[in-house]
Amino acid sequence: MHHLRTPGLRERKKRRTRQALATAALRLFAERGYEETTIADIAAAAEVSPRTFFAYFPSKEDVIFAEIDDRLAEVRDRLARRTPGETTLEAIRQSVVNVLEALVNEHGEYGAVQVRLVLERPALQARALQRIHQTQQEVALRIRDLCPALDEIDAVIVSGIAVGAMQSVLTHCRQHGLDPGTTRAALDRALMIMESGLGAVPALNEPGR
Incomplete structure (x- = not known):
């Protein structure tokens, strides 16, 4: 089994600060409103300086996407990366499984706030669409690196299925306030359907060298 590198103390501290800022922002957006909340407010709630905020996020808009960017x-x-003998489909599956738990549990009740803000504001919708598009492009490139025999169009399709399925299900569950258990079950179903469909692509099922 492939083991992830254990992050060092400095890296863990940076992750905690980033998480604290993102959680504080969503809480304040829920309590005060998005426009009414300033970067200074968010920094104070996370017990850091506004300068520290900007070391992690370029703008107030970007903090909304912290979780999904990290995942x-x-x-x-x-x-x-690839474990010896692992098929591309197995690598895709493992990459998705690794983030399911975090997607289900991170931000808790504020996940619905995050989704609502994005759906209500055209500027944030545009940023979300841009992020999804960039991610699908990058994932398609990584998949082709893993599986050079895969046709370029097939790689784009595979990436769209994988990224789109998880994003769509998570948005639906948060928008409707579904509990973590139901959300996890929904993401598992999306993964099962995704794997079933991608199983029809022969190149994805060839073990890597």
């Missing part, structure tokens, strides 16, 4: 980065990183 998608993990998917991309996992796809950059």
Whole structure:
């Protein structure tokens, strides 16, 4: 089994600060409103300076996407590695499984706040669409690196299925306030359907060297 590198103390501290800022922001957005909440408010709630906020996020808009940015980065990183003998489909599955638990539990009740903000504001919708598009492109490139025999169009299709399925299900569950257990079950179903469909692509099922 492939083991992830254990992050060092400095890296763990940076992750905690980033998480604290994101959680504080969503809580304040829920309590005060998005426009009414300032970066200074978010920094104070996370017990850091506004300067520290900008070390982690370029703008107030970007803090809304902290969680999904981090999780998608993990998917991309996992796809950059391969366990000997692992098929591309297995690598895709493992990259998704690795982030399911975090997607279900992170931010808790504020997941619905995050989704509502994005769905209500055209500027945030545009940012979300841009992130999804970039992620699908990057994942397609990583999949082709793992599986050079895969046609370029097939790689785009596979990436769209994998990223789109998880994003759509998570948005639905948070929008409707579904509990973590129901959300996890829904994501598992999406994974099962995704795997069933991708099983029809022969190149994805060839073990890597």
